[in-house]
Amino acid sequence: MRxxxxxxxxxxxxxxxxxxxxxxxxxxxxxLMIFAVLGKDPLESLRxxxxxxxxxxxxxxxxxxxxxxxIMIAVGLSLGFRANVWNIGxxxxxxxxxxxxxxxxxxFYDVETFPVWVLMIPAGxxxxxVWGAIPAFLKTxxxxxxxxxxxxxxxxxxxxxxYLVVGxxxxxxxxxxxxxxxxxxxxxxxxxxxxxxxxxxxxxAVIIVILGWFLLSKxxxxxxxxxxxxxxxxxxxxxxxxxxxxxxxxxVGGGLSGLAGMFEVAxxxxxxxxxxxxxxxxxxxxxxxxxxxxPVGVFFGGLVLALSYLGGEKAQIALGLPAAVTKINQxxxxxxxxxxxxxxxxxxxxxxxKRRAA
Amino acid sequence: xxxxxxxxVILSVISAATPLLLAxxxxxxxxxxxxxxxxxxxMMLVGAVVGFAVTLTxxxxxxxxVAAAFGGALMALIFSVLTLTLLANQVATGLAxxxxxxxxxxxxxxxxxxxxxxxxxxxxxxxxTDLPIVGRILFGQDGLVYFSFVALGGTIWFLFHSHxxxxxxxxxxxxxxxxxxxxxxxxxxxxxxxxxxxxxxxxGAYLSLSYTPMWAxxxxxxxxxxxxxxxxxxxxxPLRLLLGAYLFGGxxxxxxxxxxxxxxxxxxxxxxxxxxxxxxxxxxISTDRSKIRLNAPAxxxxxxxxxx
Numbered sequence: 267m268r269x270x271x272x273x274x275x276x277x278x279x280x281x282x283x284x285x286x287x288x289x290x291x292x293x294x295x296x297x298l299m300i301f302a303v304l305g306k307d308p309l310e311s312l313r314x315x316x317x318x319x320x321x322x323x324x325x326x327x328x329x330x331x332x333x334x335x336x337i338m339i340a341v342g343l344s345l346g347f348r349a350n351v352w353n354i355g356x357x358x359x360x361x362x363x364x365x366x367x368x369x370x371x372x373x374f375y376d377v378e379t380f381p382v383w384v385l386m387i388p389a390g391x392x393x394x395x396v397w398g399a400i401p402a403f404l405k406t407x408x409x410x411x412x413x414x415x416x417x418x419x420x421x422x423x424x425x426x427x428x429y430l431v432v433g434x435x436x437x438x439x440x441x442x443x444x445x446x447x448x449x450x451x452x453x454x455x456x457x458x459x460x461x462x463x464x465x466x467x468x469x470x471a472v473i474i475v476i477l478g479w480f481l482l483s484k485x486x487x488x489x490x491x492x493x494x495x496x497x498x499x500x501x502x503x504x505x506x507x508x509x510x511x512x513x514x515x516x517x518v519g520g521g522l523s524g525l526a527g528m529f530e531v532a533x534x535x536x537x538x539x540x541x542x543x544x545x546x547x548x549x550x551x552x553x554x555x556x557x558x559x560x561p562v563g564v565f566f567g568g569l570v571l572a573l574s575y576l577g578g579e580k581a582q583i584a585l586g587l588p589a590a591v592t593k594i595n596q597x598x599x600x601x602x603x604x605x606x607x608x609x610x611x612x613x614x615x616x617x618x619x620k621r622r623a624a
Numbered sequence: 625x626x627x628x629x630x631x632x633v634i635l636s637v638i639s640a641a642t643p644l645l646l647a648x649x650x651x652x653x654x655x656x657x658x659x660x661x662x663x664x665x666x667m668m669l670v671g672a673v674v675g676f677a678v679t680l681t682x683x684x685x686x687x688x689x690v691a692a693a694f695g696g697a698l699m700a701l702i703f704s705v706l707t708l709t710l711l712a713n714q715v716a717t718g719l720a721x722x723x724x725x726x727x728x729x730x731x732x733x734x735x736x737x738x739x740x741x742x743x744x745x746x747x748x749x750x751x752x753t754d755l756p757i758v759g760r761i762l763f764g765q766d767g768l769v770y771f772s773f774v775a776l777g778g779t780i781w782f783l784f785h786s787h788x789x790x791x792x793x794x795x796x797x798x799x800x801x802x803x804x805x806x807x808x809x810x811x812x813x814x815x816x817x818x819x820x821x822x823x824x825x826x827x828g829a830y831l832s833l834s835y836t837p838m839w840a841x842x843x844x845x846x847x848x849x850x851x852x853x854x855x856x857x858x859x860x861x862p863l864r865l866l867l868g869a870y871l872f873g874g875x876x877x878x879x880x881x882x883x884x885x886x887x888x889x890x891x892x893x894x895x896x897x898x899x900x901x902x903x904x905x906x907x908x909i910s911t912d913r914s915k916i917r918l919n920a921p922a923x924x925x926x927x928x929x930x931x932x
Contacts, residue, residue, distance in 0.1 A: 409910040416852050418899040428891035590730035597724025604712035
């Protein structure tokens, strides 16, 4: 007896939505097994990682604070992935957005009466867009793979960040620590709900999800993106320009990543430090796929991954597990998801084993 | 430049080039069969940590190197099951492999951070190694350096002078035709991908056992991605890979020398050099679209499934 993979006539809508759920379930099961192997009580560990972060004081609001940047980045990426534009340098665009925004904040350091954060928003978006525009230019002009160029630029952005915080932007009263001054109240993302850390960036993420959904479902542009990804030749016959879709994908992806970076420095982090790049740009890739490259799906996917970050932090403290557990879990989740996605286009059939000819 | 400085520069270029050459040679074979595995960075990291851990615990560098190749191949097996058997998107799966590899290596290596290990022993032949200038360069390297050349030579022979290599290239250029003739497309791709993983593992092991004999998180620092770019740079021809790997080895070393020259350029800008050079090289090569189209395996990155 063996399993055979048989193509379906058309894509299964059921499995398009079922696959992420099955993948999450399989990931949980695998995590349980890993915990058992590591000699931790599996159920206890599961509770610490996946339940405790939610039931903790301010748990839900923290989930949204954590999820906001991931969701913002992933909405941008999912538009690009639809058109087969593989921007995997969102991490660098995120850092650049944070750098541009911090530059504005430090320039207006003495301003107290004017809300500097209003200026930091376009600066952050611009920073990310500039960093996204480079791979777009190199792709459309010279045919260079955006996968490799955008990733290389991530290393460059991280080094630029390091240069600034140990060099010209180092906090003069920071006892030599590699970080900028703490941003002033005027340069901070406004807090919206007293008693929580919910700030403007969280609302911005929700607005971006809605805008993204509108763009994808209701506009000609969204239609072009879908066609370009699923049927590139049809898109070419229809006169859709791949070049402009490449530009659009990288500018939107870069801009949203930059905005996420801006809100992180202006919000939860409060200054530029070498600890800023924590892999949100890569996590967002997983979120984009988990969310079926759809902004609404990305919203829920982002919350799941945000939970995995919070759970990973809890596991570090309560169970003494290394921080890398979060990354391993994320990798496993994407493996399962990509595997389960087989069921969208194919079904499995059990074939009785044929008797071998003698 | 006096000869001692010259020799030490050449030696350091070789050691910076070797991990790139090892990983890129493996990836080139995988890509020739049509498999685009973007997980090189993750496989190198796993190779680096496994090689280090096994060497440290068993005291045998040989076992460590073998284990590193095995670890890299196991990572490639995950990739192969997903993309070749379960027909998952190769780009996305490769990214997943890198994310997973970074985490897995960090977790496995947590208890090894900061521990020293003996550097891989170098060859010593009386008289030959003592020759002026060329002695150390030609006869004083460690085993993995020599192996990187043997593997490259073997790859050239295999791909272009053996029947099996011809079949592998056919699978990469037209999987439908290769299947129709009766070649096992999927099995061949599994083999090529596993070879790629093993070579990436060796590249990683070179980093943690010879280049800087220690383990540190993310110690590959993007070399896996540079190796991927080198395959494009070489337009899928192994001999050009040698040129590319040594060019980048040179740039990496240039970086250290610029820093010590005291030109007042901040260290971070100098460290950007290899990444910026990768972009420049990609742009230069990719501009000539026909060159890429003529040399890239036609089925690169495409899933193959037998229907009917």
